[in-house]
Amino acid sequence: MDTTPQEKTKIGLVGLGTVGSGVARILLDHGDRTARQAGRVLWLERASVRDLKKARDCNLPAGVLTDQIDAIVSDPSIDVVAELMGGVELAREVILSLLKAGKDVVTANKALIAAHGPELFDAAREAGRTIAFEAAVAGGVPIIANLTQCLSGNQVESLTGILNGTCNFILSKMHAEHVPYSEVIAEAQRLGYAEADPAMDVDGTDTAQKLAILAHLAFGARPDWRAIPRVGIDTLDLADVRMAQELGYTIKLLGVAELTEKGLQLSVGPTFVKNGSPMADVAGPMNAVRVTADAVGELFLQGPGAGQMPTASAVVADLIDTAVGRTKLTFQTLKLWSNESERTPVADQADAVARFYLRIDAADEPGVLAQIASALAAEGISIASFQQQASDAATVPLVLMTHDTTEGAAARACTAIGKLAPVAAAPVRLRVVG
Amino acid sequence: MDTTPQEKTKIGLVGLGTVGSGVARILLDHGDRTARQAGRVLWLERASVRDLKKARDCNLPAGVLTDQIDAIVSDPSIDVVAELMGGVELAREVILSLLKAGKDVVTANKALIAAHGPELFDAAREAGRTIAFEAAVAGGVPIIANLTQCLSGNQVESLTGILNGTCNFILSKMHAEHVPYSEVIAEAQRLGYAEADPAMDVDGTDTAQKLAILAHLAFGARPDWRAIPRVGIDTLDLADVRMAQELGYTIKLLGVAELTEKGLQLSVGPTFVKNGSPMADVAGPMNAVRVTADAVGELFLQGPGAGQMPTASAVVADLIDTAVGRTKLTFQTLKLWSNESERTPVADQADAVARFYLRIDAADEPGVLAQIASALAAEGISIASFQQQASDAATVPLVLMTHDTTEGAAARACTAIGKLAPVAAAPVRLRVVG
Incomplete structure (x- = not known):
């Protein structure tokens, strides 16, 4: 195709498991597509794995595969690296090395970002590089x-x-x-x-x-x-x-x-x-x-x-955004996980207002419902619906739906109900929405 | 807020109807939000309307409102202009003038893009500017x-x-x-x-x-x-x-x-x-x-x-993308509506494969179904389900669901069925999915 762009962005992959193989397949099999979307060729330069002999779900050209992560970190021609190895501690070290070596990073690793977001994003800012992470949450859903x-x-x-x-x-x-x-x-x-x-x-x-x-x-x-x-x-x-x-x-x-x-x-x-x-x-x-x-x-x-290709879809979108330069603009503007970026405090969940479903297994005897209703009333919880099913067992399930109350009040009421003599165990309590 | 950025992108609005007023409200009432997302202040500099006296759904600061579109086109301090006037011909001329004057354009005008996309996007490329149009399709859905x-x-x-x-x-x-x-x-x-x-x-x-x-x-x-x-x-x-x-x-x-x-x-x-x-x-x-x-x-x-604020949500996202610079990168990369960008031909819809619902009003007499079935068979259409409801009227509705066939075959069969003597009118034919 005579419109193939001449410029190249060289890509490294760290990890070639399910998702990594999917990313490699898009890069290798659909180079025209990624080139069109990025305005430049996305070139898979190296992919590092732990075990060179393991069978893989993609056919790599000679020379791409390595068992040395450092072959990627220390290759100055590689611009962007997708970390797809999973785990937390080693992945963290690898990403810090990659950033220090001047590479932009793409990752699908939500556990890592949830644990070390501030450190990693600060390191990226210090190195003048970027981290993109579309695949870390909800897989193929952008x-x-x-x-x-x-x-x-x-x-x-x-x-x-x-x-x-x-x-x-x-x-x-x-x-x-x-x-x-x-x-x-x-x-x-x-x-x-x-x-x-x-x-x-x-x-x-x-x-x-x-x-x-x-x-x-x-x-x-x-x-x-x-x-x-x-x-x-x-x-x-x-x-x-x-x-x-x-x-x-x-x-x-x-x-x-x-x-x-x-x-x-x-x-x-x-x-x-x-x-x-x-x-x-x-x-x-x-x-x-x-x-x-x-x-x-x-x-x-x-x-x-989740799944190989949906997650790869998100990783490749990030690789393209990074190659085009959009990631850099977004990264610099939003200042994610920086000292400036906390603007909403986390509230005490006990204050959260919600409706609840309660199931209470109780002995089928007079006065049970009155005791349960009293325990709810003591926390100001009003009942939206109630049902008790006939049962031959020693205990019967009582099912309640509450009106709006707080998590704290519902938890306290359930603790109190669980201690009532006719009640077999602490009630099941689930939130209700819609 | 001491983190308010100092840089400003000055915005012009052409048209201050339902959507324009919504955009103005976000820009005026939520400057901290747009500044945070854009890394710079989005400043509503001018808004042009046809009738200065008309009541509007937003309170503009003094000096913003004008009835002269040229006050926006010829103001060199304005960087980005949202065209929200609607219509096709005047909107086209306005956008061409804005691009020529060196402004990036945001529009919610799908009729305009559907009619003049190639001309407008070529003009933007020639002027080194951009057109963003998230609000043109599906309103608030990005x-x-x-x-x-x-x-x-x-x-x-x-x-x-x-x-x-x-x-x-x-x-x-x-x-x-x-x-x-x-x-x-x-x-x-x-x-x-x-x-x-x-x-x-x-x-x-x-x-x-x-x-x-x-x-x-x-x-x-x-x-x-x-x-x-x-x-x-x-x-x-x-x-x-x-x-x-x-x-x-x-x-x-x-x-x-x-x-x-x-x-x-x-x-x-x-x-x-x-x-x-x-x-x-x-x-x-x-x-x-x-x-x-x-x-x-x-x-x-x-x-x-559709609706005021959902559409404004899309317009403001475009204004922010344009101010940040993402729009420029995307615009330059994708080359939309350029000579290079046609890569999939449009097929003849007569070849499209689909299933169909057919409703045929026919006289309740012997042999009708046989004639209809023959007309379908002549086009190779097989019937997935059929029902005829009892009716006191002179005609009864026959309802058919077909297996996969083509639009062309279904249309020809319906023409043939419509000409059958016991059939009152051409059949109703609707596609079936899922």
């Missing part, structure tokens, strides 16, 4: 660009996300097939939708890390992801899935950030989402983000949250 | 940035959009309340969801113009919007809305672009969308775009397609 660029005329007011595809896959199965968590997780592992050790996905850690990143971009807050109250899906009972369906809801693992007068409320947990809303319909390993903002109103984005 | 930037590592394979909020509002009402088009359009006009002369919205013109723009961005095609086969909602019969609901579908006015081996298939028309898909659930004056692409898979975006 939520980073949409927040930092497309919504720049807005004050974001709330952000709600299904940010973990593994959890959404598992929850979809639990709703569709009424099998308990323990069975679905085993199947998800067999199908490759869950890792051998899925703890970080299913306990809400992954969602909290992504929510912390989005909270910085959307609100200028600087939450520590570890301080975000989080509940995973690993403790979710099938009984509550069934109840949700009966009541017209779907349970989703949501990360929620809401701007209030007291600051930014942040939480992660299985949530009752009213059926008929786009968020309730997000099925399988998809991710979705709903943003409400003062000018645009409500924006909803949905797409694949 | 589909332009998502296509040109976020999906740059992808080959887009198809794009399906609800691109006209007025039509979606009307269709939602027809489905929910079973009132005919003629009644809903009157209500939509009263509520301000439809213009006094809604022809361009309801006959599919607006959707075709937007689809032509998106087809250029997503596929590098250069369709003439007038050549896109289009059907509006103004001829839609309530009987077909009822049938869609019975069959598990929702009728949406879709613009569809599909990349095939024969080139790009483009069409606009009321379409049966299978319930349970995100597109079927898009209600009221919302817009939505579904993009399928080789790397990301499927991406779905939904948001307000």
